[in-house]
Amino acid sequence: MKKFFIILTAIAIALPQLSPAFAQDISPNFNPNYIISDSEVLDHASMTLEEIKAFINSKEGALKNYSVITDDGKTMTAAEVIYDRAVTNGVNPKFLLVLMQKEQSLLTDAAPKQSQYDWATGYGCPDTGGCNSRWQGFYKQINSAALQFRSYLDEPRLYKYQAGGTYTFTNTGKADTVVTPANQATAALYNYTPHVYNGNYNFWRLWNNYFSRLFPDGSLVQAEGEKGVWLIQDGLKRPFTSLGALTSRYDPKKILAVNKSDLDAYPKGAPIRFAQYSLVRSPQGDIYLLVDNYKRKIENPEVFKKLGFNPEEVDGASNEDLSGYSEGIPVTASDAHPTGALLRDPKSGGVYYVINDTKAPLVDPVFLKTKFKGLKVIKPQPGELDKYQKIEPVKFEDGYLLKSLNSISVYVVSNGSKRPIASAKAFEQLGYKWENILIVKPQTLALYDEGEPIVEQSFK
Numbered sequence: 001m002k003k004f005f006i007i008l009t010a011i012a013i014a015l016p017q018l019s020p021a022f023a024q025d026i027s028p029n030f031n032p033n034y035i036i037s038d039s040e041v042l043d044h045a046s047m048t049l050e051e052i053k054a055f056i057n058s059k060e061g062a063l064k065n066y067s068v069i070t071d072d073g074k075t076m077t078a079a080e081v082i083y084d085r086a087v088t089n090g091v092n093p094k095f096l097l098v099l100m101q102k103e104q105s106l107l108t109d110a111a112p113k114q115s116q117y118d119w120a121t122g123y124g125c126p127d128t129g130g131c132n133s134r135w136q137g138f139y140k141q142i143n144s145a146a147l148q149f150r151s152y153l154d155e156p157r158l159y160k161y162q163a164g165g166t167y168t169f170t171n172t173g174k175a176d177t178v179v180t181p182a183n184q185a186t187a188a189l190y191n192y193t194p195h196v197y198n199g200n201y202n203f204w205r206l207w208n209n210y211f212s213r214l215f216p217d218g219s220l221v222q223a224e225g226e227k228g229v230w231l232i233q234d235g236l237k238r239p240f241t242s243l244g245a246l247t248s249r250y251d252p253k254k255i256l257a258v259n260k261s262d263l264d265a266y267p268k269g270a271p272i273r274f275a276q277y278s279l280v281r282s283p284q285g286d287i288y289l290l291v292d293n294y295k296r297k298i299e300n301p302e303v304f305k306k307l308g309f310n311p312e313e314v315d316g317a318s319n320e321d322l323s324g325y326s327e328g329i330p331v332t333a334s335d336a337h338p339t340g341a342l343l344r345d346p347k348s349g350g351v352y353y354v355i356n357d358t359k360a361p362l363v364d365p366v367f368l369k370t371k372f373k374g375l376k377v378i379k380p381q382p383g384e385l386d387k388y389q390k391i392e393p394v395k396f397e398d399g400y401l402l403k404s405l406n407s408i409s410v411y412v413v414s415n416g417s418k419r420p421i422a423s424a425k426a427f428e429q430l431g432y433k434w435e436n437i438l439i440v441k442p443q444t445l446a447l448y449d450e451g452e453p454i455v456e457q458s459f460k
Contacts, residue, residue: 027205029264032196034182035204036095036261037224041149041185043092052093053079055210059107063100066117068138078106081142089146096121098206099145102199121145127194145192152188161190169196183225204261212265213258213457215430216414218398220250223260233398236269238324244275249292251370254399256431270324273317277339279309280317287314289338291355292397294328296338303333329356336384342368342377345385351377352385359388364444367394395447401437404445410437417451426456 040046047055056079057064066078076084086093101107103122119125123144124135135144156162166180167190177196181187193199215221219232229246230237240246274280278290279298287304288295298304304311331338340355342362351368352359362368368377371394396402400413410427411418421427427434 026197026201029267030201030204031264032177032179032200033186034260034264035186035189035200036207037259038153038183038185039224040259040261041092041095041153041188042090043094044086044090047083047086047093049079049083052083052097053077055097056107061105061107061109062112063106066138070139076139078138081139085139085142085146089143089150091146091149094207094211095149096142096146098203098210100142101206102202122193123148148192149188152191153184156184156187159187159191161187161194163187169194171195171197204264207261208265211261213262213430215256215258215262216398216412216419216454218400218412218414219430220246220252220255220399221258221263221431222255223263224257226260229255230263230266231272232266233269233324235266237263237266238269239271241271241273242275245272248276250399253433254436258431270320272324273321274315279314280321281314282317282322283319288317288322288325289331290325291328291339293324293326295322295325296328296356297330299330299332303331303335306333307331307335307338342372342375343380343385344377346379352388353394354385354388357388358391359385360391360394363393363447364441366438366440366444367396370438371396393447396438396444401432402440402445403437404440404442406442407445411445411448412454413448414451416448418445418448419451420453422453422455426454429457430454 053064063078067075068078068081069075082093082096085091086096097107099122100120104112104116104120106112106116106120109116117138118136118141119131120138120141121144123141125131135141152159161167161181163181163184163186165187166178169177169179169190171177174197179190179196181190189200189203193203215232217233220229221232221237222229229240229252231240231250232238246252274290276290276292279287280290280295281287287298289298290296298309334357337354340353343352343354343359344350345352351362353362353372354360362372368375395416396413398413398415401410402413402418403410410421412421412432413419421432
């Protein structure tokens with residue numbers, strides 16, 4: 001098969017202009033300084049040939065029926081060209097698919113012109129007008145674009161836009177944008193298409209629409225190359241703003257390493273500032289005790305004093321800070337254990353978690369080693385346990401990975417249900433670690449309703 005070679009110069013691509021109406025609908029999650037990671041551009045093994053075919057076939061475009069004849073007389077489908085050039089040149093086939101859609105809408109156009117195939121990736125068509133016939137043809141377009149992006153990442157010094165530099169881009173219908181590319185891949189996109197909204201925003205939008213991963217509620221995630229940790233909750237990403245807020249409620253070993261573009265797909269929710277059992281004062285002057293996902297209002301100053309709380313430990317909290325907590329049962333003078341306690345029944349030997357005038361039995365010793373690790377089991381006063389209302393047994397919160405000895409299935413707790421993970425590939429796709437699976441009694445799994453299975457994430 002004949003190979004095509006390129007001149008290593010930055011190429012500006014002609015793109016349609018965004019209408020002013022569309023320009024006003026830019027997602028607030030879009031970060032022009034970081035569009036995609038270097039590793040994502042170079043992940044040439046991200047899709048098999050069959051997966052590329054299935055992805056193209058799932059779209060309404062005519063690309064599924066398109067094929068080319070190479071210089072050596074071989075007939076190749078569009079999917080085969082994309083797979084072959086991606087693997088050969090070391091570029092992610094997902095990246096090439098998005099690039100084609102951004103440039104010529106070939107995934108969705110049911111009746112494209114031949115010129116759309118001939119200039120599939122916009123390679124060799126500068127903003128100044130006119131396309132160089134040397135790069136005409138579907139195979140040449142895919143091959144040349146792949147080689148060009150490899151060059152951008154392998155030899156960034158040769159090109160105008162570089163990671164860490166600061167550049168100003170003009171925009172149609174919007175103010176100028178100052179961009180400091182945070183990595184080579186983002187700089188590469190600006191070298192290929194020197195526009196923020198009339199080009200690279202489209203790429204980001206398509207990439208997230210087609211290939212971003214979705215994580216179950218309760219997932220702790222951290223974008224590669226960044227220090228911040230986020231909680232996925234109710235379709236939002238909530239940032240932890242202190243180490244104590246994270247470690248007092250969650251096990252850092254459960255943090256999932258994710259691509260930044262996956263994280264960028266989530267809208268930002270209220271920050272998590274406070275550690276478990278923090279005392280905070282709202283802007284209205286109310287004092288709350290924060291326990292798990294609840295804010296428990298201290299009934300009055302007398303209760304605060306009786307329970308031995310320290311006024312110097314009360315932090316100020318904004319309404320946004322408190323919006324991430326549900327309203328809990330108020331803390332009253334009768335609360336012997338406002339932050340919760342483990343009490344052992346002297347008759348049965350069973351252990352209960354006592355809080356809010358309730359007692360929840362622990363049906364599995366694993367809770368003492370995990371959820372309540374470090375919390376001492378205490379002996380109650382005579383008759384004390386009888387005062388509390390017995391409720392449902394203690395459960396693990398969202399995000400825990402569970403498995404029982406008599407079952408091969410692995411579950412993740414999400415939205416209060418146990419969601420079976422359908423395969424090892426689905427498990428690893430989400431970044432889970434096998435060593436974080438907890439082996440629990442069958443009775444513990446039986447506490448949960450079965451939720452929707454988590455399957456391998458297909459490409460949208």
